[in-house]
Amino acid sequence: MASQIGIGIIGMGWMGMVHGRAYRQIPQRFPDSELIPDLIVCADDVAARCEQARNTLGFTRTTTDWREVVDDPDVSVVNITAPNRLHLDMVRAAAKAGKHVFCEKPVGRNPEETAEITRTAAEAGVLTWVGYNYRWAPLVQHTRSLVADGVLGDITHYRGRFFAGYANHPDGVLSWRFRREDAGSGALGDLMSHVADMAHMLAGPVRRVIGQQALFVEDRPVAPAGEGTHFSVGTGGKREPVTNEDYAGALVEFENGARGTFEVGRVIQGTHCQMAFEIHGTKGAARWDFERMNELQVYTAGGPHDGFVTLQSGPAYPGHGHFNPGPALGLGYDDLKVLETNHFLRSIAVGRQGEPGFSEAKAVAEVLAAVEHSWSSDRWETVQGIG
Ligand SMILES: NC(=O)c1ccc[n+]([C@@H]2O[C@H](COP(=O)([O-])OP(=O)(O)OC[C@H]3O[C@@H](n4cnc5c(N)ncnc54)[C@H](O)[C@@H]3O)[C@@H](O)[C@H]2O)c1
Incomplete structure (x- = not known):
């Protein structure tokens, strides 16, 4: 009941x-x-x-x-x-x-x-x-199963990126996201948090990192109070400095020995919401990009095709059937929030903490802290517990 x-x-x-x-x-x-x-x-x-x-x-x-x-x-x-x-x-x-x-x-x-x-x-x-x-895209969950079931073998390479263009216009407004006192870090917290969480889920914990950052648009028009979003473009008026980074990147070494990169940006031209990964193991590989979230490319060494094959999202993959009864009837961004909300409510119904909760956010934050430390130390930083 x-x-x-x-x-x-x-x-x-x-x-x-x-x-x-x-x-x-x-x-x-x-x-x-x-x-x-x-x-x-x-x-x-x-x-x-x-x-x-x-x-x-x-x-x-x-x-x-x-x-x-x-x-x-x-x-x-x-x-x-x-x-x-x-x-x-x-x-x-x-x-x-x-x-x-x-x-x-x-x-x-x-x-x-x-x-x-x-x-x-x-x-x-x-x-x-x-x-x-982004975890909840049916084909991302399928990738998680491919890794867990050993279909890709031992993971050797992982590349995660989130190249967003939401601030690529130099007159994109100075919303709270661009102010360190309101947002904290810029692209690092906003975008690399998603990338690090996805990597944790698919490839496991990160051992150490070395990173770099850049600010490309140094000031922006002040956002009118209570109007628009961070996609809004201003029409003149007062400009103020941006106080956090537009780009963050890192070389990454995982606990399991895999090597990879994380890269995120918010002012890039051409891509709009390219939250993507490429994961390679000793037996195969998979690659996914949110801009084509209803497709997953999978490669299995020694399989019938010497190349990637493209899977289309459908009811065979976790969550899809709650939206559409047939394959290739695609899901969108808001649907991922519905799937996510259902997982949260389910965890409350059974009275058990599910994933991702704050523990997973803290694990992500520890990776981001190491990346940020490396900006000033200019050397590899080991991921360490905080608090
Ligand atoms: N998971 C995702 O894909 C995703 C995407 C976008 C944003 N986010 C996160 O969601 C959060 C909100 O981002 P957003 O893009 O919706 O921002 P937004 O600016 O569109 O919305 C924030 C809202 O909070 C309101 N607000 C500000 N001060 C307040 C106060 N004191 N009391 C009550 N409301 C107040 C603002 O008026 C505004 O309506 C951020 O933490 C952001 O990082 C996550």
Whole structure:
């Protein structure tokens, strides 16, 4: 017998709306779900965004004070989709109130905040989740099975990258993402967090790294308050400095001996959302790119073809059948959030921490910390525990 679970969402920008839509879709996509999300309250300091969310998603209440979400007795899950500078205070308050927490990556502004957030939630004994949504593409999950089943052999090479063009226009607005005090690091936290998590899932822990970074667009027009997203392009007006990096890259050595690279950028031309990996083992290889998320290329040495074959996503692969009954009827970005939300709700239903929770975010943060240290030390840095 399904029961309702009260949801509160804080931050109704791009991600808040995506999360809200995902909760709404659970009963349709997962009719057997033990938990049916009830959208109780949403918060945003811009009242118009709350109203839009209430009108389109059907929240019962709205507030411009996020603490009312945490304190609301009808809310069991606090969903944090606010800028990174707010993650720590919000998780602290939610955990103290005994609420389960879904926090968007990168979970705080820097590795120290991620570690503090992880500790706080663990001490409170609440269940946690992190928005590493690219994991949930059906063909990414299939790749995970290929690795686990030994189809690719021992992993020897891994290349992960996220080449985004969301800020490639020099007049792209200076949203919170481009300010160190609001976001923490730039492309490192925003994009390499996804890349490192994917690599952890597919190739295992990272032993050491050496990295580099660059800032290509040094100032941007100030974003009008409460308007647009980080894709918005400004039309003149005051410009202010960008205070975090546009590009981060690293050579990577994995615990299992595999070698590879992580590379991310937010101002690149040509690619728009190329969150991609290439993984090679002693028996085969696989490569995937979110820009063609419904395809996976697989190579097996000694197989019938001496080259990669292309698989098309379909109900044979994890999660796809909840959206479409046939192969090559593709999924999109928002669908990954629905799959992700369902995994989180399932972990709450069975009362067991699932993956990726804050522990996985902390493991990612430790890799990012080592990359950042190498920027100043100019040498290989071993990945070390934080906090
Ligand atoms: N997993 C992913 O693929 C993915 C994609 C984009 C963003 N994110 C993450 O999601 C989070 C939000 O990013 P976004 O792109 O939606 O940003 P956004 O700027 O579009 O939205 C943030 C919202 O938070 C609101 N806000 C700011 N201060 C607030 C406060 N004090 N109280 C309540 N609301 C407040 C803003 O008004 C805005 O509506 C970030 O942590 C980001 O890294 C994850």
